[in-house]
Amino acid sequence: MxxxxxxxxxxxxxxxxxxxxxxxxxxxxxxxxxxxxxxxxxxxxxxxxxxxxxxxxxxxxxDAGFRADLAALQNRAASALDLLGAARLEPEETGxxxxxxxxxxxxxxxxxxxxxxxxxxxxxxxxxxxxxxxxxxxxxxxxxxxxxxxxxxxxxxxxxxxxxxxxxxxxxxxxxxxxxxxxxxxxxxxxxxxxxxxxxxxxxxxxxxxxxxxxxxxxxxxxxxxxxxxxxxxxxxxxxxxxxxxxxxxxxxxxxxxxxxxxxxxxxxxxxxxxxxxxxxxxxxLAVPGAGTGRGPVVWPVTDRLAEDGVLVWHLPLPGARRDELDLVRRGDGIVVTAGPFRRTVPLPSALRRCTVDGAALREGELRIRFRPDPALWPRTR
The missing domain is CATH 3.40.50.300 (P-loop containing nucleotide triphosphate hydrolases)
Structure with missing residues (x-):
């Protein structure tokens, strides 16, 4: 659809x-x-x-959805409510x-x-x-x-x-x-x-x-x-x-x-x-365009620059972003990206989870985050 x-x-x-x-x-x-x-x-x-x-x-x-959810919740928790001696709420009694x-x-x-x-x-x-x-x-x-x-x-x-x-x-x-x-x-x-x-x-x-x-x-x-x-x-x-x-x-x-x-x-x-x-x-x-066709998934590619600069670069398209409104914080296997009034914890691609953040730059509406392999986690090459 x-x-x-x-x-x-x-x-x-x-x-x-x-x-x-x-x-x-x-x-x-x-x-x-x-x-x-x-x-x-x-x-x-x-x-x-x-x-x-x-x-x-x-x-x-x-309203109808809330009443149905309330009734279902009380039915699932019936034993607990009976144990506590709590009276059930009638859906019509609550907003x-x-x-x-x-x-x-x-x-x-x-x-x-x-x-x-x-x-x-x-x-x-x-x-x-x-x-x-x-x-x-x-x-x-x-x-x-x-x-x-x-x-x-x-x-x-x-x-x-x-x-x-x-x-x-x-x-x-x-x-x-x-x-x-x-x-x-x-x-x-x-x-x-x-x-x-x-x-x-x-x-x-x-x-x-x-x-x-x-x-x-x-x-x-x-x-x-x-x-x-x-x-x-x-x-x-x-x-x-x-x-x-x-x-x-x-x-x-x-x-x-x-x-x-x-x-x-x-x-x-x-x-x-x-x-x-x-x-x-x-x-x-008004001649508004119709539904059209799909454009394919959004891609946030990772560029391999290990041979040249020793880093991997993650490209996140953020049109309209401004440098003074951007903030990045690494948190476990994700990175918290703040852009203006918006914030999202973005899961890292598997390869980047074994890296540390080495810097970031905003260019042409695209946030480019550099990751350097962590020697303790990155497989050694012979």
């Missing part, structure tokens, strides 16, 4: 472009699912009524807890992407900063789970009663490990969807100073996460025929931003219709 994740700065026309993209895919003959992540129905007014043939519109319901909405979106993304009922999935994500945090959540949560409940500890399950008596404290129950393993499996499935070669991020922004800053940050965060972008949709572009009079300034500003964007993005300008697009005809008039 082809999956397009639509995001951009708030107010830039993100939802409109998501609807137009899904409509173009459906009219091209693809079975298309348009997934909305807003609590309110923002896609309905944009589409202007019933979805056309070939297009299914669905909205994430975090949605923080984080439940994000997990509901990830679950919906996973289920939709793995469905065989559709050829194209278009997801109207939240504004870029929140969307990037959402897309980082599976990897971050899996890392925390592995640290809190290492899978290897389950090997001691048969000894748990004995160990509990020796230690004098109860050890985590089996259901806790089973729950963690189930959550880890679900998060791994979302990670697989995001890493799939047919999953891309489509950025949406209005050309101008604010849009330029937002696109730079979004492109940087997307690249650090190893996600692919297929296009930058420039919305509400004024025609050059309006370059005279009081619109001369805005037209010139948009032209300058578009020229800068074209240096590093596949830009698709969308004309300003003079009103907010509503209905299938307006969406078709």
């Amino acid at each position: 082809r999956t397009l994740l639509i995001t951009g700065p708030g107010g830039g026309g993100r939802t409109t472009v998501a609807a137009a993209t899904a409509l173009a895919a459906a009219r091209g003959g693809a079975r298309t699912l348009l997934l909305g992540t807003d609590r309110t129905d923002t896609l309905g007014p944009v589409l202007g009524g019933a979805a056309p043939p070939g297009l299914t519109v669905r909205r994430v319901d975090p 949605t807890l923080p984080g439940a909405e994000e997990l509901a979106v990830l679950r919906a993304l996973r289920d939709a992407a793995l469905s065989e009922a559709y050829d194209v999935l278009v997801v109207d994500l939240p504004p870029a900063p929140r969307a990037l945090s959402l897309l980082a959540l599976p990897e971050e949560l899996r890392g925390h789970l592995r640290r809190l409940l290492p899978p290897e500890r389950q090997a001691a399950r048969a000894l748990r009663p004995v160990l509990g008596r020796l230690a004098g404290v109860p050890l985590p129950a089996g259901w806790l490990y089973e729950t963690a393993a189930r959550l880890d499996l679900q998060l791994a499935a979302v990670e697989a969807v995001l890493a799939d070669r047919d999953t891309v991020v489509r950025l949406v922004a209005e050309p101008g100073p604010a849009g330029a800053d937002a696109v730079r940050a979004a492109a940087l965060g997307t690249a650090l996460r190893g996600l692919r972008t297929d296009a930058l949709i420039a919305t509400r572009v004024l025609p050059e025929s309006d370059a005279g009079g009081w619109l001369a300034g805005p037209v010139a500003q948009q032209r300058k931003t578009l020229e800068e964007w074209r240096e590093s993005h596949d830009v698709h300008p969308v004309a300003h219709l003079g009103h907010d697009p509503r209905g299938a005809d307006d969406l078709a008039a």
